[in-house]
Amino acid sequence: xxxxxxxxxxxxxxxxxxxxxxxxxxxxxxxxxxxxxxxxxxxxxxxxxxxxxxxxxxxxxxxxxxxxxxxxxxxxxxxxxxxxxxxxxxxxxxxxxxxxxxxxxxxxxxxxxxxxxxxxxxxxxxxxxxxxxxxxxxxxxxxxxxxxxxxxxxxxxxxxxxxxxxxxxxxxxxxxxxxxxxxxxxxxxxxxxxxxxxxxxxxxxxxxxxxxxxxxxxxxxxxxxxxxxxxxxxxxxxxxxxxxxxxxxxxxxxxxxxxxxxxxxxxxxxxxxxxxxxxxxxxxxxxxxxxxxxxxxxxxxxxxxxxxxx
Amino acid sequence: xxxxxxxxxxxxxxxxxxxxxxxxxxxxxxxxxxxxxxxxxxxxxxxxxxxxxxxxxxxxxxxxxxxxxxxxxxxxxxxxxxxxxxxxxxxxxxxxxxxxxxxxxxxxxxxxxxxxxxxxxxxxxxxxxxxxxxxxxxxxxxxxxxxxxxxxxxxxxxxxxxxxxxxxxxxxxxxxxxxxxxxxxxxxxxxxxxxxxxxxxxxxxxxxxxxxxxxxxxxxxxxxxxxxxxxxxxxxxxxxxxxxxxxxxxxxxxxxxxxxxxxxxxxxxxxxxxxxxxxxxxxxxxxxxxxxxxxxxxxxxxxxxxxxxx
Numbered sequence: 060x061x062x063x064x065x066x067x068x069x070x071x072x073x074x075x076x077x078x079x080x081x082x083x084x085x086x087x088x089x090x091x092x093x094x095x096x097x098x099x100x101x102x103x104x105x106x107x108x109x110x111x112x113x114x115x116x117x118x119x120x121x122x123x124x125x126x127x128x129x130x131x132x133x134x135x136x137x138x139x140x141x142x143x144x145x146x147x148x149x150x151x152x153x154x155x156x157x158x159x160x161x162x163x164x165x166x167x168x169x170x171x172x173x174x175x176x177x178x179x180x181x182x183x184x185x186x187x188x189x190x191x192x193x194x195x196x197x198x199x200x201x202x203x204x205x206x207x208x209x210x211x212x213x214x215x216x217x218x219x220x221x222x223x224x225x226x227x228x229x230x231x232x233x234x235x236x237x238x239x240x241x242x243x244x245x246x247x248x249x250x251x252x253x254x255x256x257x258x259x260x261x262x263x264x265x266x267x268x269x270x271x272x273x274x275x276x277x278x279x280x281x282x283x284x285x286x287x288x289x290x291x292x293x294x295x296x297x298x299x300x301x302x303x304x305x306x307x308x309x310x311x312x313x314x315x316x317x318x319x320x321x322x323x324x325x326x327x328x329x330x331x332x333x334x335x336x337x338x339x340x341x342x343x344x345x346x347x348x349x350x351x352x353x354x355x356x357x358x359x360x361x362x363x364x365x366x367x368x369x
Numbered sequence: 370x371x372x373x374x375x376x377x378x379x380x381x382x383x384x385x386x387x388x389x390x391x392x393x394x395x396x397x398x399x400x401x402x403x404x405x406x407x408x409x410x411x412x413x414x415x416x417x418x419x420x421x422x423x424x425x426x427x428x429x430x431x432x433x434x435x436x437x438x439x440x441x442x443x444x445x446x447x448x449x450x451x452x453x454x455x456x457x458x459x460x461x462x463x464x465x466x467x468x469x470x471x472x473x474x475x476x477x478x479x480x481x482x483x484x485x486x487x488x489x490x491x492x493x494x495x496x497x498x499x500x501x502x503x504x505x506x507x508x509x510x511x512x513x514x515x516x517x518x519x520x521x522x523x524x525x526x527x528x529x530x531x532x533x534x535x536x537x538x539x540x541x542x543x544x545x546x547x548x549x550x551x552x553x554x555x556x557x558x559x560x561x562x563x564x565x566x567x568x569x570x571x572x573x574x575x576x577x578x579x580x581x582x583x584x585x586x587x588x589x590x591x592x593x594x595x596x597x598x599x600x601x602x603x604x605x606x607x608x609x610x611x612x613x614x615x616x617x618x619x620x621x622x623x624x625x626x627x628x629x630x631x632x633x634x635x636x637x638x639x640x641x642x643x644x645x646x647x648x649x650x651x652x653x654x655x656x657x658x659x660x661x662x663x664x665x666x667x668x669x670x671x672x673x674x675x676x677x678x679x
Contacts (some may be wrong), residue, residue, distance in 0.1 A: 081482065084496065101497035133478055133485035137494045139503035140454035147450050165477050167512055168443055169542040172391065175443035184447045186394065187411035193449035202477055204514045204537055206544035227514055232479040234516035238561065243551040248558070251548065 061265025062223050062273060062295040064197065065159045066320060068126035070368045074356040075319065077127040077161065077297070078117065078348075079327025080149060081134050082110045086331045088341025107141040110134075113344075114149045117331065120345035121352045122156040127197075129297075129325055132164040150196050160196045161297065165227060167202035167209050174212040181213070181222040198223040200275060200297065203252055210259050214272070218263060223271040223295075226259075228252045228287065231277025231300030249276075253287050256294045267320065267369040269295045278311045278324065285313030288321060296322040302329040302355070312362040319366035326355055371575025372533050372583060372605040374507065375469045376630060378436035380678045384666040385629065387437040387471065387607070388427065388658075389637030390459060391444050392420045396641045398651025417451040420444075423654075424459045427641065428466055430655035431662045437469040437507075439607075439635055460506050470506045471607065475537060477512035477519050484522040491523070491532040508533040510585060510607065513562055520569050524582070528573060533581040533605075536569075538562045538597065541587025541610030559586075563597050566604045577630065577679040579605045588621045588634065595623030598631060606632040612639040612665070622672040629676035636665055 069075050084092065084106055092109050099105030118128065128149075135146035146162075153160050166176045180199045183190040203210060203226045213224050229239055229249035239249040253274055260270025270293045276284050278300035288296070296314050301307070301324045314322035333351035334344035360366070379385050394402065394416060402419050409415030428438065438459075445456035456472075463470050476486045490509045493500040513520060513536045523534050539549055539559035549559040563584055570580025580603045586594050588610035598606070606624050611617070611634045624632035643661035644654035670676070 083481075083485075096497065101499045103494065103496065103501055103503065106494070106496045131478075131482055131485075133476070133482045133489065136489035137485040137503055139489070139494075139501075140450050140457050142503070143453045144450035165512070166443070167475050167477075168441075169540065171393075172441055172443045175393075175441075175447040179443065179446035179449070184413065184416070184449075186413065186416045187406065189411045191413055191449075193413065193447055193452070202475070202512045202514055204512055204548060205540050205542060206547035206549070208542040208544040230479065230515050232515060232518040234518040237516035237565065238514060238558070239516070241553040241558075241561065243553060243558075248548070248551075248553075251551065255547065 061221065061263065061271045062269045063265040063267060064221065065127060065223065065323065066267050066269070066368060068159050069320065069323065070366055072124055072126045073360065073366050074125055075315070075322060075363070075366065076125060076324045076326060076352070076355050076359060077129045078121055078125050078330050078352060079163070079325045080114050080117065080128050080130040081327040082113055082331065083134060084109065087113045088334060088344050090342060103138045103141040107138045107145040110138070110142065111145045111148055115152050116345045117348050118153050118156055118158065120349040122158050124349070124356065125158070125352050127159040127161060127323060128153045129161040129163050132162060147194055150194055161198040161200065161225065162194060162196040163200045165200050165202045167205055169205055169208040170212070173209050177213045177216045182216045182220055198225060200225045200227070202227050203255060207259070214259060217271045223273060225273040225275050225297040226252065226256050228256065228274040229276045229280055229283045231279045235277065249283060250287070250290065253291045253294065257291050260293055264293055269293055269321070273297055275299065276314065281310035281313055284311065288314050288316065298322050298324045302326045308358040308362045311359060315363040317364055319364040324359055329355070371531065371573065371581045372579045373575040373577060374531065375437060375533065375633065376577050376579065376678060378469050379630065379633065380676055382434055382436045383670065383676050384435055385625070385632060385673070385676065386435060386634045386636060386662070386665050386669060387439045388431055388435050388640050388662060389635045390424050390427065390438050390440040391637040392423055392641065393444060394419065397423045398644060398654050400652060413448045413451040417448045417455040420448070420452065421455045421458055425462050426655045427658050428463050428468065430659040432466040432468050434659070434666065435468070435662050437471060437633065438463045439471040439473050442472060442474040457504055460504055471508040471510065471535065472504060472506040473510045475510050475512050477515055479515055479518040480522070483519050487523045487526040492526045492530055508535060510535045510537070512537050513565060517569070524569060527581045533583060535583040535585050535607040536562065536566050538566065538584040539586045539590055539593045541589045545587065559593060560597070560600065563601045563604065567601050570603055574603055579603055579631070583607055585609065586624060591620035591623055594621065598624050598626065608632050608634045612636045618668040618672045621669060625673040627674055629674040634669055639665070
């Protein structure tokens with residue numbers, strides 16, 4: 060269990076960013092939507108087919124320059140099981156293209172229920188004597204509100220299959236402070252959660268010093284990001300909120316360590332919808348996405364130390 | 370948005386309990402598994418077919434005496450999209466049998482992502498000019514760690530479609546106190562979360578005094594359950610942890626109000642696996658489930674005031 064595989068992909072691409080695959084029909088160019096609806100009608104199946112083709116072309120366009128993708132489960136669930144099938148196919152496609160896949164599901168539960176989530180998203184499900192991977196992602200975002208009982212089942216499985224998790228610490232939204240900034244024994248809840256991440260990760264550090272238990276810390280809170288980087292030396296950060304939510308490259312710099320590691324920054328809408336700013340009809344969406352991904356890479360790397368492994 | 374429909378079902382059945390549909394292959398009698406595997410092989414599809422038939426027969430056996438079912442999303446996700454299809458079919462089947470359906474997904478996110486979860490589980494998804502329900506449950510469990518930004522999208526939609534949510538406050542597991550019992554300004558986190566539930570529900574109380582924003586409070590913490598019942602007069606409780614997790618009927622009594630309302634108690638394994646204690650081969654599983662559901666009803670109602678509506 061570690062972030063080694065993710066860090067090796069970041070080093071290989073010299074790019075500490077991840078493309079969020081958060082498709083909405085509004086984001087998808089007309090020609091793809093029309094093809095799908097002509098085949099399947101205006102149905103969940105039709106929308107799911109449009110999502111899949113859109114994702115595949117985005118992945119094709121960025122897989123050599125971006126280390127990871129992060130599909131957001133909610134957008135697929137909005138299309139029912141048909142959408143969840145597309146989630147599954149998207150994960151498989153990205154992995155085939157050697158990308159590291161983080162399923163953003165913010166899952167949480169306890170005991171054997173959390174084991175089922177762990178099996179579903181990172182492990183395998185036993186059916187008779189068969190061990191079958193269901194979604195088979197590389198990492199999963201989780202919510203730690205339930206404490207160790209909600210995390211332990213993931214750790215066992217992450218160790219077995221070399222997978223990782225990212226636990227919500229300080230989220231990027233305006234109201235995150237309603238609970239996360241409140242003080243417990245003089246320290247904010249997000250730091251308390253961060254310290255739990257360090258404790259959960261303690262049993263297994265990877266080759267490059269980070270454990271498999273990462274944390275989600277929003278780009279919109281640069282001070283807290285900087286503070287947490289100093290206080291949580293073995294916890295890798297997934298950083299949402301860059302771009303569309305208002306966080307800039309200067310703001311995320313504090314999340315990185317002296318080797319340009321320790322964080323990966325997400326951008327979803329700015330990449331997926333880059334085509335809307337080219338003045339074209341959307342047939343250039345994949346190339347527009349690539350261009351925005353490169354711009355983002357250069358923006359972030361200009362503010363952090365040169366990326367090197369261990 | 371309210372708990373009115375749930376409360377009316379509870380009053381009609383005189384039963385404040387919910388059957389958790391948390392299927393695992395181990396829980397399913399041999400004859401159902403064999404039928405499914407003979408048709409579909411030892412595949413996720415085969416396991417999903419066994420889940421569906423098991424659920425349908427359980428629903429048939431309890432729908433006249435139990436007001437609600439609570440499918441736990443994790444167990445369906447463990448079977449990939451095939452399992453998620455069974456989740457969807459299970460929800461539809463239970464609703465057709467007039468049961469109130471609570472999807473236990475503990476979902477959480479912000480802004481348009483949370484809207485997608487809300488649309489997915491409680492609302493409708495727009496595809497072209499079509500408005501299509503995806504999972505179409507009556508209520509959803511959610512995690513409030515992200516604050517109001519993660520709850521607001523649900524409230525708008527719950528109001529529109531008369532649905533409800535249950536926010537995690539004090540969960541039933543041993544380690545829930547690692548965060549939930551910590552003090553913020555002298556009050557535990559679970560109470561802070563409970564007060565947020567009261568605030569979120571404030572805009573719309575139902576006919577019987579409860580809002581559509583409920584809370585999850587574990588049967589394993591009877592003192593906290595009693596405390597929260599007193600302090601959160603408009604928040605309906607979903608109470609897990611009865612039976613298998615060790616909470617008894619005396620322990621849950623404090624969660625009810627003077628009209629025998631205010632809480633619904635979940636039991637999963639004890640009902641689903643009741644057949645394992647009859648000495649039979651499992652062909653009696655549905656009747657064994659009904660018998661256990663009746664026993665649980667009588668156990669709980671013997672400890673609370675007579676159930677009456679407003």
